[in-house]
Amino acid sequence: MHSLQDILHLHVVQASDADSGKSGPPLPPDIISMIHHWGEGIWLFERMYDFKYQIYILITIGLIYLVFSRAGRNASIRPGRLQALAELLIEAVYGIVEGILGPKDARRYFPFLGTLFIFILFMNFLGLVPLMASPTANILVTGSLAICVFLYVQYTGLVRQGVKGYFFHLMGEPRDPVGWALVPLFLPLHILEELIKPLSLACRLYGNVYGKEILLGVLLLLGIWMVQGFIPGTFIGVPLHFPAMFLAILLGAIQALVFTLLATVYISLVLPHDDHHGEEHGADGAAH
């Protein structure tokens, strides 16, 4: 057990690799790591630390429920501030999704995409709350989200285009002998593409959020070192990480939007696009 002095000095948590014993980059302190460091060896704290990201995901879900259930309660035509904020968020995302999918399909797939956006947004912002960490700063969490998107997109493709149409689409939709000759080229490429797209989603979100945490941790450590030169053994420091917080807010929102947008684009790619040709020709005919 560590003393109170030890806990107060644990202002920046060292992310240590348990296997190699080397210490990793410094991260901002979060409550579960601090409790685990304070009571090392206690079974409850060890298990809490093992499931650290899951606990933060549960906290995120609790927050989302609190905010949006209050916003939806007694929903009126003249909204209060919380309801207006929630409507602003949802309508912004719906506008972008509708621009890609068209009104009918956007209505159908928006529950999944909107939930994805709000979930990732809240998870990214949870890391900015003083004693919390972002669950998305872990490749397993972002990988799970990417797997969800992958399964949903493939399921949508199979349902909307039928199994035969889906394989036809994977082969590059050959219509002439040249198309059929290129099938051995297109089929592996398309399968690889379908597998790599969720991987890139996961890596993009993970790299952004984990990099943000490392940036904050390093700046915190630098601020504390600056003060430790004058007052040894302190746990306060120069707030050098303050501009990085703005960057974290901006990038957190942008990464949530990009994840949702890419999921939308992947859905639009597996939808049947024959009817769009008919609509386009109709519009051209009316214009000319």
Next chain:
Amino acid sequence: MEPVSTLLSDSAAYHLGLGIAAVGAAMGLGWSVSKAMEAMARQPEAAGRIQTAMIIGCAFIEALAIYALISSFIR
């Protein structure tokens, strides 16, 4: 005499590669933002939509530099 580490993550080549990835990302981002600004100057009423598309394109380009950064987290 200590043996020299042969891990890629301990070598200078990794940091150099990260720097080259950052240069590529910076060039791509600069080009995209400059084109977006030209388009916004041509048609100020479409500035909102152009800005949204620019932000999304910048996130894609940024991701390529972040793939290089991720290789440092995976030891």
